[in-house]
Amino acid sequence: MKLARSADDEAFRKRLAEFLEEHCPPEARLSNDFIASSEAGDDGVVSIPCWARKWQACLFDHGWMVPGYPPELGGCNATPSQTLVYFEEMTGRGIPRSLHFVGYAIAGPSLLEFGSDEQRRLAPAAIRGDTIWCAGMSEPGAGSDLASLSTRAERQGDEYVVNGQKVWTSYAMLASKCLCYVRTDPDAPRHEGISALIIDMDTPGLEVRPLRDISGHAEFAEVFFTDVRVPAANLLGELNRGWQITIGALAHERSGLWVEGVAICQRSIDDIVAMARRRGLDDDPVIRRRVAELYARVRGLRALGYKGFASFAQGGSAPEHSLMKVATSELQQELVELALDLQGASLAVTDPGRSEEGGRWQRSFIKVLAATIGGGTSEVQRNVIAQRVLGLPRGS
Amino acid sequence: MDFSLSAEQEMVRSTAHSLFEGQCPAGLLQAAWDDKRAAAPLWDEHLYQWVELAGADLVDLVLFMGEHGRAAAPGVFFASLQAAQLAAPTGLAAAGSATVAVAGENGLWIPHDGNARHHVPSAGDADEILWVAGSLAAPTMALVPTASATLTEVDQLDRLRPMYTVELAGPPRGIPVDPTAFAHAVDRALVTTAAELIGTGRWLLETSVEYACEREQFGQPIGSFQGLQWMLVDAALLLERADAAVTYAAMCVDADDTDRHRAVHVAKAEAGLAARSVARTAMQVHAGTGYTFEHGLHFRLRRAYAGDAFMGPSGYHLDRLGQLLFSG
Ligand SMILES: Cc1cc2nc3c(=O)[nH]c(=O)nc-3n(C[C@H](O)[C@H](O)[C@H](O)COP(=O)(O)OP(=O)(O)OC[C@H]3O[C@@H](n4cnc5c(N)ncnc54)[C@H](O)[C@@H]3O)c2cc1C
Numbered sequence: 001m002k003l004a005r006s007a008d009d010e011a012f013r014k015r016l017a018e019f020l021e022e023h024c025p026p027e028a029r030l031s032n033d034f035i036a037s038s039e040a041g042d043d044g045v046v047s048i049p050c051w052a053r054k055w056q057a058c059l060f061d062h063g064w065m066v067p068g069y070p071p072e073l074g075g076c077n078a079t080p081s082q083t084l085v086y087f088e089e090m091t092g093r094g095i096p097r098s099l100h101f102v103g104y105a106i107a108g109p110s111l112l113e114f115g116s117d118e119q120r121r122l123a124p125a126a127i128r129g130d131t132i133w134c135a136g137m138s139e140p141g142a143g144s145d146l147a148s149l150s151t152r153a154e155r156q157g158d159e160y161v162v163n164g165q166k167v168w169t170s171y172a173m174l175a176s177k178c179l180c181y182v183r184t185d186p187d188a189p190r191h192e193g194i195s196a197l198i199i200d201m202d203t204p205g206l207e208v209r210p211l212r213d214i215s216g217h218a219e220f221a222e223v224f225f226t227d228v229r230v231p232a233a234n235l236l237g238e239l240n241r242g243w244q245i246t247i248g249a250l251a252h253e254r255s256g257l258w259v260e261g262v263a264i265c266q267r268s269i270d271d272i273v274a275m276a277r278r279r280g281l282d283d284d285p286v287i288r289r290r291v292a293e294l295y296a297r298v299r300g301l302r303a304l305g306y307k308g309f310a311s312f313a314q315g316g317s318a319p320e321h322s323l324m325k326v327a328t329s330e331l332q333q334e335l336v337e338l339a340l341d342l343q344g345a346s347l348a349v350t351d352p353g354r355s356e357e358g359g360r361w362q363r364s365f366i367k368v369l370a371a372t373i374g375g376g377t378s379e380v381q382r383n384v385i386a387q388r389v390l391g392l393p394r395g396s
Numbered sequence: 397m398d399f400s401l402s403a404e405q406e407m408v409r410s411t412a413h414s415l416f417e418g419q420c421p422a423g424l425l426q427a428a429w430d431d432k433r434a435a436a437p438l439w440d441e442h443l444y445q446w447v448e449l450a451g452a453d454l455v456d457l458v459l460f461m462g463e464h465g466r467a468a469a470p471g472v473f474f475a476s477l478q479a480a481q482l483a484a485p486t487g488l489a490a491a492g493s494a495t496v497a498v499a500g501e502n503g504l505w506i507p508h509d510g511n512a513r514h515h516v517p518s519a520g521d522a523d524e525i526l527w528v529a530g531s532l533a534a535p536t537m538a539l540v541p542t543a544s545a546t547l548t549e550v551d552q553l554d555r556l557r558p559m560y561t562v563e564l565a566g567p568p569r570g571i572p573v574d575p576t577a578f579a580h581a582v583d584r585a586l587v588t589t590a591a592e593l594i595g596t597g598r599w600l601l602e603t604s605v606e607y608a609c610e611r612e613q614f615g616q617p618i619g620s621f622q623g624l625q626w627m628l629v630d631a632a633l634l635l636e637r638a639d640a641a642v643t644y645a646a647m648c649v650d651a652d653d654t655d656r657h658r659a660v661h662v663a664k665a666e667a668g669l670a671a672r673s674v675a676r677t678a679m680q681v682h683a684g685t686g687y688t689f690e691h692g693l694h695f696r697l698r699r700a701y702a703g704d705a706f707m708g709p710s711g712y713h714l715d716r717l718g719q720l721l722f723s724g
Contacts, residue, residue, distance in 0.1 A: 138684060142613075143613060143683060143684055144613045144618075144683075145615075148613070148614075167684065168688075211688055211689075211690075212688065212689035212690070213689060214686075214687055214688070214689055214691075214693075214694035214697070215689075216689055333676075337672075340701070341709065341711055344502060344503060344709060344711070344712065345502055345504065345515060345705050345706070345707075345708055345709060346501075346503065346705070347701065347704070347705045347709055348552045348553040348554060348698070348702040348704075349550055349551070349552045349559075350551045350552050350553060351550045351551040351552065354550050354551075359551075362552075362553060365553075365701075369676070369679050369687065372680060373679075373680070373683045373684060373687060377680070377683055378680070379621070379623045379624060379627075379680075382623060383623070
């Protein structure tokens with residue numbers, strides 16, 4: 001236990017800062033909370049702007065996309081503590097890595113962990129963002145209860161024939177590949193009849209219907225499968241062992257997201273302090289106390305992150321991820337509430353010219369409502385924590 | 397204190413309920429989101445006549461506004477009603493639709509001079525503008541045609557009730573208003589706004605409870621999970637408390653009771669906090685389904701936050717209340 005950062009970590013921070021100085025495009029420096037950076041067409045369907053694609057590739061090529069990975073996967077073999085330095089530097093400057101997290105945070109790690117040699121070769125492009133991925137898990141009848149999913153895949157010769165529907169599939173209209181969970185054995189116990197397939201989005205019979213979210217933009221979609229034929233070689237991992245991959249996929253999603261989550265909270269605090277000053281509220285003891293309360297929580301979580309990160313950093317399905325996910329997602333929401341409250345009667349104003357930071361907090365408000373839903377709701381995370389961290393008995 | 401409804405009051409409530417159920421369906425909200433003009437028939441054909449409630453007992457108006465808030469009704473009715481209530485002490489009455497231009501940038505209804513007014517609801521759809529100037533001690537009012545003003549729409553979360561900045565090249569000469577009558581009218585406006593928030597919260601709570609009974613996961617209704625039950629119970633506690641506080645405030649204003657200053661701030665603060673909190677709970681209960689645009693939930697969520705902001709957010713009203721409590 002010691003406070004000072006190691007010389008290696010300091011050197012790492014300096015190298016990163018130099019890289020950003022030299023390569024980071026102005027568009028990437030402007031984005032707050034990584035939101036409102038994707039563009040939406042007249043139909044509301046979002047797209048990934050050109051600069052964001054180039055930026056992700058640039059990060060990958062220089063070993064700054066997922067620092068913990070080796071260079072061929074877009075990293076620089078960073079240690080866990082260096083990875084934390086990375087998130088703090090990036091988020092502190094408001095620089096996003098990517099505008100679509102499924103490829104580098106879910107598909108990439110799953111392919112690397114469970115894929116055949118050939119499938120593993122898809123990982124670099126997923127992480128570099130050359131291939132956009134979506135994750136087909138949720139269905140209309142299977143959200144929190146993912147194991148009840150009913151999209152069917154039947155083996156016919158050397159193909160699987162897929163029928164069913166996915167919903168709320170982020171980036172499905174932009175993706176060229178889907179990591180899709182299907183039922184391959186309807187007679188087995190629920191968790192033992194699920195498999196993961198890699199499905200090309202342009203396969204005949206696959207239809208994507210963009211679904212507008214509450215912002216009015218379509219960032220997710222419904223995906224319909226009608227006799228979609230998928231080569232048997234696209235099975236990821238073992239047949240009927242897909243549940244292990246879903247657990248892995250959710251953990252990958254969480255492990256990345258929570259660390260970034262803490263860093264986003266830290267940045268929000270800094271910005272809230274600045275806003276309070278701008279609005280002449282910095283002498284108000286009530287405001288000071290509310291900011292301080294949330295600051296204390298952010299710092300506590302940050303310290304907890306450093307404490308725990310080394311042990312549960314590299315993927316895996318550590319239930320501690322759930323703890324951090326709940327804590328950071330709910331904290332983000334409270335920070336946004338405070339930021340809105342600081343704006344008084346203008347708290348609902350979204351007009352870029354008439355609101356703090358161009359309406360950033362109002363957009364954040366809409367966005368972070370999803371933080372306690374996507375990737376497993378807070379309630380379900382609490383169940384996981386209760387049973388797997390605290391060791392409480394299962395309910396009926 | 398008697399909270400039971402008279403037969404006439406029960407009529408107001410149920411008439412309002414069927415009016416909005418019939419004339420303000422979910423499809424209208426979607427349409428009005430894309431194009432404000434879609435809300436025009438609701439006003440032209442139905443709601444214009446209800447502006448009369450501006451002269452009714454506040455307890456009756458609260459019942460109507462609860463239903464208005466439940467429906468998240470779009471359009472100019474809310475602004476017209478507020479204009480009619482505020483103008484009541486002067487005898488000024490708009491012939492058609494109207495809105496109120498009183499607030500400064502801080503959103504508070506404190507009369508002041510100058511050429512601009514902010515947070516003016518639905519100005520783009522109003523025929524006339526009630527222009528308030530002067531000061532709290534010596535307020536003045538005038539009705540001016542909207543055509544004579546410069547309007548700038550200021551985008552906000554609740555697109556079903558757009559807000560404007562309104563400017564006049566030469567402010568009109570207003571009629572002086574008795575400051576006590578003005579304060580009374582502002583109290584009515586606050587309780588009206590609070591009552592609408594309660595209705596919005598009511599829809600959010602009821603819809604969430606229904607959904608929790610219908611939606612099944614893990615082979616049982618999600619409403620059978622205690623984690624979810626407690627969330628909904630907490631939401632109900634907040635809302636019921638706020639609802640009663642709003643009705644109480646309405647009774648105080650009607651009776652010109654000495655407790656009315658405090659009661660009005662309690663009502664607006666509690667209603668705003670409750671509506672915002674219930675909206676967040678509703679989103680959490682509906683999860684992915686609630687996060688889609690097609691679901692009506694987000695219209696109420698937006699209304700809850702915008703309604704809290706209107707005439708000053710809950711934080712402001714709690715600060716005012718604090719001043720009242722400690723100044724003797
Ligand atoms: C912005 C966004 C992006 C998304 N992107 C994707 C994606 O890319 N791919 C994908 O597959 N899915 C995606 N989802 C879907 C997401 O994973 C689901 O919404 C989530 O898992 C919850 O499922 P549900 O919406 O069906 O809610 P439900 O499971 O129906 O839950 C409804 C409510 O019941 C509660 N509940 C359920 N079970 C329990 C329990 N046992 N105990 C206590 N409470 C319980 C929940 O917490 C919630 O409050 C996305 C969702 C959002 C909002």
